Amino acid sequence: MGRAVRFRGVKATPKTLEKDLLTKASKLASNPSLLIPKCEQHCRRCGYDKLLKKMEKVAQYKDDAETLQDLATRGDQLVRAYAATISLAASGKIPFLSSKKTPEGGDVSFAVRGKVDAEYLIGVQHFDDPDLRLLAYFQDAQQSDLHIYSSPEGLYCSSDGAQAPLDYSKEMLATAPYELKADNSCGHPEAVIGLMIDWRSAKINIFICQECADEVNLLHHLLSRIAAREPWDDFDIDVRYSPRCVADCGACRMKEKFTMSKGLKESYDKGQVSDVMLLSRYTQEREAHLQKSGGELYISGDECFGHNKEAFLARLKGNEAELIALSGVVRNKPMPIISVNDQAGRIIADLWPQYKEELLAQVASPDIVKSILASPGNLTPPQLVFEARRQELSRSIISRLPDYALKGPIGMMADDLARSFKTEGKSAMVRMLDRNRPRETRSKAVAYGFLVAVGEAESHNWQYTKEEIDFGRYLGDFVQTLLGAEGNDYDQALHNLLTACGANEDLKRK
Numbered sequence: 091m092g093r094a095v096r097f098r099g100v101k102a103t104p105k106t107l108e109k110d111l112l113t114k115a116s117k118l119a120s121n122p123s124l125l126i127p128k129c130e131q132h133c134r135r136c137g138y139d140k141l142l143k144k145m146e147k148v149a150q151y152k153d154d155a156e157t158l159q160d161l162a163t164r165g166d167q168l169v170r171a172y173a174a175t176i177s178l179a180a181s182g183k184i185p186f187l188s189s190k191k192t193p194e195g196g197d198v199s200f201a202v203r204g205k206v207d208a209e210y211l212i213g214v215q216h217f218d219d220p221d222l223r224l225l226a227y228f229q230d231a232q233q234s235d236l237h238i239y240s241s242p243e244g245l246y247c248s249s250d251g252a253q254a255p256l257d258y259s260k261e262m263l264a265t266a267p268y269e270l271k272a273d274n275s276c277g278h279p280e281a282v283i284g285l286m287i288d289w290r291s292a293k294i295n296i297f298i299c300q301e302c303a304d305e306v307n308l309l310h311h312l313l314s315r316i317a318a319r320e321p322w323d324d325f326d327i328d329v330r331y332s333p334r335c336v337a338d339c340g341a342c343r344m345k346e347k348f349t350m351s352k353g354l355k356e357s358y359d360k361g362q363v364s365d366v367m368l369l370s371r372y373t374q375e376r377e378a379h380l381q382k383s384g385g386e387l388y389i390s391g392d393e394c395f396g397h398n399k400e401a402f403l404a405r406l407k408g409n410e411a412e413l414i415a416l417s418g419v420v421r422n423k424p425m426p427i428i429s430v431n432d433q434a435g436r437i438i439a440d441l442w443p444q445y446k447e448e449l450l451a452q453v454a455s456p457d458i459v460k461s462i463l464a465s466p467g468n469l470t471p472p473q474l475v476f477e478a479r480r481q482e483l484s485r486s487i488i489s490r491l492p493d494y495a496l497k498g499p500i501g502m503m504a505d506d507l508a509r510s511f512k513t514e515g516k517s518a519m520v521r522m523l524d525r526n527r528p529r530e531t532r533s534k535a536v537a538y539g540f541l542v543a544v545g546e547a548e549s550h551n552w553q554y555t556k557e558e559i560d561f562g563r564y565l566g567d568f569v570q571t572l573l574g575a576e577g578n579d580y581d582q583a584l585h586n587l588l589t590a591c592g593a594n595e596d597l598k599r600k
């Protein structure tokens with residue numbers, strides 16, 4: 091969390107801003123205690139009582155701009171900032187304002203007088219803004235190890251460790267990036283996976299389930315108005331992951347205590363990872379931990395299947411290629427798999443870095459595996475598995491079809507369409523036909539015959555004459571036979587189709 095503000099330049103002061111700032115300055119001139127945090131219990135280490143006394147002395151010069159500006163050049167920063175700010179009211183005008191970028195990214199305007207750190211000037215001149223005013227307290231909080239809380243209701247101080255005031259915790263829960271229910275959960279307190287935040291001094295336990303978790307950092311929000319050395323020191327962060335055991339697990343290893351890594355906890359504390367990312371990295375760490383200690387464990391979503399890999403595999407969802415690839419690898423290798431859902435594709439993506447060769451080898455020959463791995467393009471792991479199986483299937487189909495040394499134009503079209511249908515399916519074949527639509531009546535009739543054979547004729551009627559349609563309907567049966575044939579039968583069927591359509595073309599096998 092960068093707390094520093096960056097300089098943005100100097101501008102003439104807009105009238106409304108000037109009036110607003112002068113009003114605030116005179117409020118402060120008559121009441122310096124507006125800048126003093128309320129101390130929780132007995133506050134021994136904070137010096138705010140003493141600072142108040144000094145500010146009261148400064149306030150005696152509230153009509154003397156020159157003396158105030160002089161007082162703004164020495165002593166405590168907060169007192170200097172106070173003198174500088176009430177000097178604005180004394181002089182009655184603010185011709186120019188400086189502006190800086192705040193840690194949150196907005197621009198903030200303030201008047202520079204005396205010798206005062208910008209953070210203090212901004213904090214004091216925006217003492218009615220719960221976010222900006224904290225800038226005047228970060229440094230003291232660091233130096234004196236205080237916890238200072240800012241809410242719209244007020245400013246609070248504790249020198250005795252974290253001590254979240256009720257005002258503060260209420261406000262932060264109400265403005266949280268989740269709509270929290272009365273039990274401070276997302277509404278799914280029973281969920282198997284989720285983020286748990288224990289806010290110790292506030293005695294509040296928050297739970298956000300995996301489904302509701304978002305690309306935000308809830309902790310960062312809760313501590314966003316705390317000034318302290320380590321504002322997260324009042325919060326215990328943990329993840330609940332307690333799937334139901336649906337197979338006989340014995341002493342289920344998911345019941346063991348597991349603590350996320352220090353690195354992950356720190357990244358979360360500092361707002362560098364989101365709630366979603368925390369949950370997913372926790373799962374990865376947990377899986378890696380189980381892997382290190384060996385053995386098998388299969389978890390899909392909220393169910394634990396223990397060692398029962400067949401029950402686990404039966405539960406997975408995905409296309410045929412994914413299921414074949416994943417079951418093959420899981421059956422061959424004892425391993426722990428923790429998946430937050432039942433999607434085979436997702437598990438393939440998780441296993442990919444370590445098992446890509448094995449996964450692909452379940453669905454394709456070694457040379458296809460090699461070429462897929464050599465140029466994966468931008469396909470995802472499940473798409474690569476699908477592609478490997480597609481290539482393998484099309485190769486085995488093609489190996490069962492005759493090779494031709496000589497084909498005429500209609501023979502070529504029919505052979506191409508039939509191969510496309512056999513290797514990539516109906517829609518690929520229809521696309522091929524749409525891309526290269528024949529022009530001459532006999533070819534068009536054959537093309538229509540293919541559409542009839544795969545049940546796609548009706549939607550294409552407008553492209554054909556009545557004569558072509560009638561002829562094509564007759565050819566449909568011949569095409570149907572061709573699409574179902576292999577080897578010599580295929581050759582015979584192609585000859586028959588050419589004869590039936592009256593094409594006088596050569597067709598010779600290699």
Ligand SMILES: [Zn+2]
Nearest residue numbers: 129133136247
């Ligand atoms: Zn205090």
Ligand SMILES: [Zn+2]
Nearest residue numbers: 276278299302
């Ligand atoms: Zn939820």
Ligand SMILES: [Zn+2]
Nearest residue numbers: 335339342394
């Ligand atoms: Zn279990």
